[in-house]
Amino acid sequence: MVGAVFCHLCGGRRSEPVNAGSPASVRPLEWAHHLEFHSIKERIGLPTSAMVAFLLGIACALGAVLVGFIFSANTVLDWQAVQVWRIQWLLGAAASFLAGILLKRN
Numbered sequence: 001m002v003g004a005v006f007c008h009l010c011g012g013r014r015s016e017p018v019n020a021g022s023p024a025s026v027r028p029l030e031w032a033h034h035l036e037f038h039s040i041k042e043r044i045g046l047p048t049s050a051m052v053a054f055l056l057g058i059a060c061a062l063g064a065v066l067v068g069f070i071f072s073a074n075t076v077l078d079w080q081a082v083q084v085w086r087i088q089w090l091l092g093a094a095a096s097f098l099a100g101i102l103l104k105r106n
Contacts, residue, residue: 046100046104047105050101054097057094
């Protein structure tokens with residue numbers, strides 16, 4: 001671990017501590033804390049269960065969009081199949097968003 005006095009594997013003392021405040025080590029990871037689940041959850045203000053349902057709903061909505069890009073429809077039957085898959089993804093997104101609303105604490 002950066003800045004630790006002891007090794008996280010063996011528990012032995014490090015000879016020289018790693019400087020966590022150097023500009024070279026901090027600059028590339030400045031934005032990384034914005035991607036942590038805990039910080040996203042606090043910014044949005046949702047409990048864990050509602051946050052998981054919200055992320056699942058976003059993934060299902062993205063799946064509905066990607067179905068049209070991944071599968072091509074050459075016949076009417078293919079087009080109908082793609083539309084059914086898109087509807088299924090959208091139903092999954094709607095169910096996840098509804099679950100997120102119901103799990104949100106007031």
